[in-house]
Amino acid sequence: MSDGIKKFMFVNTKAPYGTVYALESLEVVLISAAFDQSVSLVFCDDGVFQIANNQNTDGSGMKNFSPAYKALGDYDINKLYVEKESLEERGLSLDNLMDLTYEDEDDDWAEKPSIILVSRAELADLMDEQDVVISS
């Protein structure tokens, strides 16, 4: 970290509403954006459900916080790694996930996808590159 910037990776492994981990992890992620660090997110295991599209919590009385993921791009958080095997094991594909994008300031603000599909092995390598990994 010669330039004083650390690589933070937030690993999300749990479904969004059964426990509070997903919501409170998102709160840390949004705060971390204010610290000018390199921030990425991982969605693996049941964590892939956190960014499933068409979430509806009307019947459960819980707050649907999924729209907040769409704001991540505005906070310069645009590396959202989704583990391929986790999707497949749950019968999901990219089509079942929200359309999460960011505007690339280095490319005339072109809208680009934030979701990066990675294999379990690639994810291990990515984790190895991090300075701080916070999982829940």
Next chain:
Amino acid sequence: MKFTLLINEGPYQHQASDTAYQFAKAALEKGHEIYRVFFYNDGVNNATRLAIPPQDDRNITENWAALAKEHELDMVVCIAAAQRRGMLDADEAGRQGKDANNIHPAFRISGLGQLVEGGIQADRLLTFGD
């Protein structure tokens, strides 16, 4: 080495806080530094001074408080997670118009920025939880 510890689970229900405490003790004995201990999720419940565990069991909050006193540990409770769970210090209780407070004086309430800053300043950030 300089460590920041993140504790995400409540006392007694889960071993996370005990393990973190044992780790902190061992690390300090070996001459390492604990930069900060940050309590998040249900981990904020470790800061209550009102718990009354059975006399033949450990008192997790008092253990942390004693270790903090001995080594001047910075123990921080996340304010957002604490408010959600009814964990208040006297200042916060006054501000929110509540009739009681429960945070042990060895802990201080602050924001999530303290966790991120702890990750930046420490050589290692260790998470204790599920």
